[in-house]
Amino acid sequence: MTNLILKPTRIDPYPEFTLASHRDAWRLNHGSDAGFDEQQTLAWLGALTRQRPHGLLHLWHHQCPIGQLELDPAMIHRDGSQEGYIYLLYLVPEWRGRGLGRWLLEQALQRIRAAGSSSAAMRYLPRNRGAERFCLRQGWRQEGPVDERGQLLVKPLTPLSSLHSHT
Template structure:
């Protein structure tokens, strides 16, 4: 069983380590070695992570931990972001990665369900993300969770133009207690 908890400033080193490890595992083939390192140095720099984790009104970082409390994955949500193509505001799932060794155990589903619950509880009307057009497995995973393709956006690395599918789902309205 995994534990999912909100990351805070004490988790910067863990976020950097798990972020770099999972991104390398999943995306090394679409970057040169130097390009990958430049991306990781920017995206997972301690300064950028600290600023992002501290901006709780704009971002939510979640850590997925194994039973020994070791990070096995993470997710990053950005609040109230315009959906490409429609401009509708919703929570953008910018990152959700697990170590490849953790695949097939239901951890990704559990982390995504947690993300959906947190976005709904925050009052967001939809959740959206972009997924590499070449990543058919991830696309099927998101479709099985109720997201649907609503558009596409460009994406390129230092090696190739790939493109991304934009996927989204509506979220249940946050329930309010009855006033009486």
């Protein structure tokens, strides 16, 4: 992927792109802008970047942002297990269908593995059939029932630390 760079950011330098990404993702998941809350989204992004300085990343092509990734590579569960979570994987419409979604997802999984997580999770809303097909083709599996937050997807991973210890 030439001329592409994925780099951590904060909401304040690029609020227009970041909010537009969330608005478009909302539209894909809900069918319209109805219910999209810009202030709630800004609050979420502020909290994410305070708690996880590398949790908000923009994908750049030359000097233009074309994608967004939001994740927590190392969520600790009550039972002590650690899992990465992808909150948003987004590409602007004109960059979809070129293999960048797979590339961006692999970038997320590399960060999750590097953090030592043994699995990754994310959700999609059943209305978003494109997201469902994409994730299932990438080896994610559905877990549990669909609820108000959508369908949970999980993917077992081998953390990078485990891969290196066998060499």
